[in-house]
């Protein structure tokens with residue numbers, strides 16, 4: 282297994298409702314996802330979305346991987362990019378993920394300012410270039 286796959290299968294934060302509330306969908310993606318039993322929702326303006334936590338997530342694994350929408354295929358979090366570009370080692374990246382899970386557990390899953398700051402810094406990439414600490 283590649284180190285990037287190892288990271289994603291250790292994490293799950295981009296699919297479990299921690300980082301995002303939904304994945305935007307193209308109109309053509311709704312049918313195949315509904316056929317898999319996934320709940321596709323429509324906004325008032327008619328745009329479609331897949332709510333998160335994603336119903337396709339089993340533990341930290343996507344059970345709809347072959348059919349996953351374009352938004353899922355294109356998304357790479359900040360930590361994934363840092364690992365793929367050699368800015369952090371796999372060991373460091375896994376420790377960052379463990380840190381996120383530990384913070385969330387200590388906050389009982391609540392998005393406290395400390396949790397949001399950690400997620401912004403390490404995953405959402407709303408800070409300057411990656412620093413592993």
Ligand code: SF4
Nearest residue numbers: 296335338343349353
């Ligand atoms: S379809 Fe798969 S990759 Fe996309 S949000 Fe759901 S679990 Fe994650």
